[in-house]
Amino acid sequence: MMMWSGILGRGFAAGAALLGLGLLAGQAHAQDISEVQAPKTPLVLEQEGSFFVGGRAVHIAITGWDELGPDFSRMFGMPGETTVDQMYVQFQKPVGWQKHVPIVFLHGCCLSSKTWETTPDGRMGWYEYFTRKGFPTYLAEQSGRARSGFDPVGFDEVRAGQRPPDSQKKILIPTHEFAWSIFRFGPKYGEAWPDEQFPISQVDQLYKQMIPDMILTEVPSLGQEFASPTTNNPTVENMALLAKDLGGAILVGHSQSSGMPTQAVLKGMPGIRGIIQLETGCFANLTRPQIALLAKVPMLVVVGDHWSTPQPAADCQTELRQVNGAGGDMSFIALPKVGLHGNSHMFMQDKNNLQVADVIIAWIEEHVEHRAP
Amino acid sequence: MMMWSGILGRGFAAGAALLGLGLLAGQAHAQDISEVQAPKTPLVLEQEGSFFVGGRAVHIAITGWDELGPDFSRMFGMPGETTVDQMYVQFQKPVGWQKHVPIVFLHGCCLSSKTWETTPDGRMGWYEYFTRKGFPTYLAEQSGRARSGFDPVGFDEVRAGQRPPDSQKKILIPTHEFAWSIFRFGPKYGEAWPDEQFPISQVDQLYKQMIPDMILTEVPSLGQEFASPTTNNPTVENMALLAKDLGGAILVGHSQSSGMPTQAVLKGMPGIRGIIQLETGCFANLTRPQIALLAKVPMLVVVGDHWSTPQPAADCQTELRQVNGAGGDMSFIALPKVGLHGNSHMFMQDKNNLQVADVIIAWIEEHVEHRAP
Numbered sequence: 001m002m003m004w005s006g007i008l009g010r011g012f013a014a015g016a017a018l019l020g021l022g023l024l025a026g027q028a029h030a031q032d033i034s035e036v037q038a039p040k041t042p043l044v045l046e047q048e049g050s051f052f053v054g055g056r057a058v059h060i061a062i063t064g065w066d067e068l069g070p071d072f073s074r075m076f077g078m079p080g081e082t083t084v085d086q087m088y089v090q091f092q093k094p095v096g097w098q099k100h101v102p103i104v105f106l107h108g109c110c111l112s113s114k115t116w117e118t119t120p121d122g123r124m125g126w127y128e129y130f131t132r133k134g135f136p137t138y139l140a141e142q143s144g145r146a147r148s149g150f151d152p153v154g155f156d157e158v159r160a161g162q163r164p165p166d167s168q169k170k171i172l173i174p175t176h177e178f179a180w181s182i183f184r185f186g187p188k189y190g191e192a193w194p195d196e197q198f199p200i201s202q203v204d205q206l207y208k209q210m211i212p213d214m215i216l217t218e219v220p221s222l223g224q225e226f227a228s229p230t231t232n233n234p235t236v237e238n239m240a241l242l243a244k245d246l247g248g249a250i251l252v253g254h255s256q257s258s259g260m261p262t263q264a265v266l267k268g269m270p271g272i273r274g275i276i277q278l279e280t281g282c283f284a285n286l287t288r289p290q291i292a293l294l295a296k297v298p299m300l301v302v303v304g305d306h307w308s309t310p311q312p313a314a315d316c317q318t319e320l321r322q323v324n325g326a327g328g329d330m331s332f333i334a335l336p337k338v339g340l341h342g343n344s345h346m347f348m349q350d351k352n353n354l355q356v357a358d359v360i361i362a363w364i365e366e367h368v369e370h371r372a373p
Numbered sequence: 374m375m376m377w378s379g380i381l382g383r384g385f386a387a388g389a390a391l392l393g394l395g396l397l398a399g400q401a402h403a404q405d406i407s408e409v410q411a412p413k414t415p416l417v418l419e420q421e422g423s424f425f426v427g428g429r430a431v432h433i434a435i436t437g438w439d440e441l442g443p444d445f446s447r448m449f450g451m452p453g454e455t456t457v458d459q460m461y462v463q464f465q466k467p468v469g470w471q472k473h474v475p476i477v478f479l480h481g482c483c484l485s486s487k488t489w490e491t492t493p494d495g496r497m498g499w500y501e502y503f504t505r506k507g508f509p510t511y512l513a514e515q516s517g518r519a520r521s522g523f524d525p526v527g528f529d530e531v532r533a534g535q536r537p538p539d540s541q542k543k544i545l546i547p548t549h550e551f552a553w554s555i556f557r558f559g560p561k562y563g564e565a566w567p568d569e570q571f572p573i574s575q576v577d578q579l580y581k582q583m584i585p586d587m588i589l590t591e592v593p594s595l596g597q598e599f600a601s602p603t604t605n606n607p608t609v610e611n612m613a614l615l616a617k618d619l620g621g622a623i624l625v626g627h628s629q630s631s632g633m634p635t636q637a638v639l640k641g642m643p644g645i646r647g648i649i650q651l652e653t654g655c656f657a658n659l660t661r662p663q664i665a666l667l668a669k670v671p672m673l674v675v676v677g678d679h680w681s682t683p684q685p686a687a688d689c690q691t692e693l694r695q696v697n698g699a700g701g702d703m704s705f706i707a708l709p710k711v712g713l714h715g716n717s718h719m720f721m722q723d724k725n726n727l728q729v730a731d732v733i734i735a736w737i738e739e740h741v742e743h744r745a746p
Binding site for chain 1: 406407408409411412415416417418419420421422423424425426428430433435436437438451452453454455456459461462463468485486487490491495497498501519520521522523525528529531532533534538539541543544545546547548549550551577578580581582583584585615618619
């Protein structure tokens with residue numbers, strides 16, 4: 001299992017001292033809107049907007065309208081076509097955006113593009129920060145999640161007795177307990193690390209960002225999907241199409257999606273100017289032609305704190321050696337090694353999230369923008 | 374049935390001449406991003422961001438992690454809590470926003486807040502337009518849809534054989550055929566009205582906005598939910614809370630959600646400065662105390678073209694008479710009566726969408742902003 005193994009295997013082996021905060025997640029009371037903080041200077045946008053990439057029509061036998069009364073059944077109850085696998089993208093471009101390479105952020109499991117917006121405690125997220133730093137900034141929502149919709153085929157057929165129940169896609173439900181452990185807020189539920197950077201007092205606001213997931217369970221096993229450099233997940237091709245349509249872009253994945261930019265490059269599609277993997281393992285089983293493809297694109301892996309070691313894990317060491325040995329430019333940054341301590345799996349929302357962004361922007365300037373396309 | 378009856382009953386009785394375009398929806402090819410048009414002047418924001426309103430924790434017995442391998446099952450497969458019924462809200466406030474009353478837009482069935490953003494053919498949507506006109510502008514995503522997530526309880530239990538299949542919530546699937554008829558693009562699928570204002574050549578981009586809906590089917594019948602001025606739909610209370618938190622706001626509903634601002638007022642909560650119902654019927658069965666509540670809030674109903682008549686329908690005539698008879702300020706605008714012809718159910722995306730917005734803004738200035746709060 002490429003993607004999550006580090007989080008599972010190493011994060012929880014960390015032996016840091018614990019602080020028993022005794023914080024019960026459900027007690028955290030948020031003021032919601034009143035906590036959202038305004039910046040000191042206006043944000044000047046040349047353009048903002050949203051659009052879709054990809055999508056295909058599928059046939060729907062049971063549309064669900066028949067139980068809403070005879071009028072609805074007669075008008076809309078007939079079989080028809082619906083669109084699935086599309087990818088919703090929102091963007092904003094600051095005045096002067098032409099000086100920077102476009103950057104595309106893709107969220108992880110059980111989350112939406114909200115990941116990159118206002119933090120749970122009301123501070124500026126990376127969407128606005130990268131825009132203010134001059135980047136044309138894009139948020140892609142995984143095909144099958146949130147505004148990208150999901151493939152509903154099968155559910156109503158099971159309900160109607162036309163398919164066996166165990167043929168139904170499983171819905172993955174992210175619990176609060178899940179978040180606390182996989183996002184590395186602390187050693188056990190309700191206990192935070194003493195130096196935790198995540199705004200724990202507002203963790204309830206993060207729980208509201210977590211939504212049911214129908215993507216992860218569509219593949220035979222999580223490990224199989226993520227360990228493989230090739231995949232049929234439609235988001236991967238959609239990201240590559242987006243990079244091409246933008247005339248070149250940096251693709252950023254996080255957690256569950258962190259391997260997708262690499263998988264997009266390995267599809268051989270043009271336009272991917274840089275790969276950034278946040279909180280992830282690496283691909284250790286690449287073929288020679290795959291290594292040659294990756295050697296053409298600058299790559300950065302960033303991990304937070306409370307791993308067992310700030311050194312690259314074995315799979316990352318292998319990929320670093322292979323890609324850089326083939327003339328590539330792959331970097332690995334453990335945040336504690338550059339002086340940032342206590343960062344969680346959700347470091348784009350941590351209290352020092354803008355400092356983490358600055359580390360990434362410095363890498364982009366040096367490795368992507370000061371390099372001929 | 375308050376909400377949809379007009380669309381169903383009257384829209385299709387219209388006897389306008391037809392233009393046989395012979396357009397097959399699937400043939401419309403979109404350039405997606407390359408069609409998104411940039412405005413001529415920058416957008417200057419004092420603030421942008423997002424947050425949640427509402428939400429509650431529910432217990433989850435089957436989380437879905439157990440099929441992703443023993444590590445996941447051990448770590449995350451235990452029962453736990455997840456958050457449902459929260460409402461995701463995004464916003465932007467232009468410099469000088471203090472001069473206007475905040476406005477909150479709520480999308481309709483099978484759609485998300487994408488409704489109000491860039492149109493299917495790449496023009497400016499109402500989100501940016503109202504911001505540019507000076508309004509602090511909020512997009513609320515219905516609880517149970519898109520970034521607000523949905524209540525997943527029951528699906529995995531059916532799959533595991535722990536609940537009978539027919540106990541499973543029905544998923545409502547919006548087909549292309551459904552959209553063409555209920556959004557009043559033309560008299561039959563593939564045929565547009567001769568004066569149709571919707572950008573039909575890009576209808577495929579609208580189909581990508583349409584996503585499965587788990588909200589409508591959670592109530593015993595559509596008519597019962599919408600005909601009643603009271604409801605337990607969490608979005609209604611969340612909208613009212615938002616208006617209160619904003620220190621006063623205009624609430625706008627569309628289609629399926631058009632009755633929700635009225636339902637929010639009828640909960641007796643403070644802060645709702647105006648009600649705007651887009652493409653809707655009205656409440657004809659109000660009690661005297663309910664009429665008194667509505668008489669305190671300016672109300673506007675707007676309908677497009679290709680209804681059987683530009684006069685208010687019987688239910689709206691009743692509500693207009695009752696509310697205005699009690700000293701209220703309720704208006705009804707059929708767009709053809711103010712010189713705008715050919716508008717669809719999706720007039721916020723029609724080719725003349727900004728002219729329609731201007732009609733609404735003129736009403737706001739006269740009936741809400743020039744009136745003491």
